[in-house]
Amino acid sequence: AQSVAQPEDQVNVAEGNPLTVKCTYSVSGNPYLFWYVQYPNRGLQFLLKYITGDNLVKGSYGFEAEFNKSQTSFHLKKPSALVSDSALYFCAVRDNAGNMLTFGGGTRLMVKP
């Protein structure tokens, strides 16, 4: 069975500083990895994905994520955080044979001015 772990319930960062939201996964075969963002009172929005190719994936709003196969990780990063980045972030995985996403528990990102 596939699984995702987001070890931090909350990440606090000052505006302008780099941010990292961690994600590790377990899946049989090659993983398809995703990040979603949820703003208050909204549904989840797709941010970026890794299917194959370059290990560094660029997504919306200046976010990027680095796929590391040996560490089974897919950490979300941004060089300079904005207050408006404050939201709940979900990592998700599926194997290349299935249709279902498995979501992590979410990490709340708080960016302070």
Add this chain to the structure above:
Amino acid sequence: DAGVIQSPRHEVTEMGQEVTLRCKPISGHDYLFWYRQTMMRGLELLIYFNNNVPIDDSGMPEDRFSAKMPNASFSTLKIQPSEPRDSAVYFCASSFDGQGDGYTFGSGTRLTVV
């Protein structure tokens, strides 16, 4: 496209009452998912449909929950009778082929059972 449309946005009901949540997926999407989100349990998949057929309902908490998809443009999630522990935000999502970036979520229905 207006996206995935859920109604109502908010629902407050008394324990024991029947609650029906509604979802209109994006036209052309052949997968539909119902999720529940709570602080305690995070995001849980309740059930999903492919081409209007329920594929996996193992996440449905108990027999009080039921879901239908009578056609490609409409789905309902019903709770009867409702209980306070059902209070949560319920999301509907649809997808073209089940792959991740095709998941489009609705804005959710916040259900409060008192």
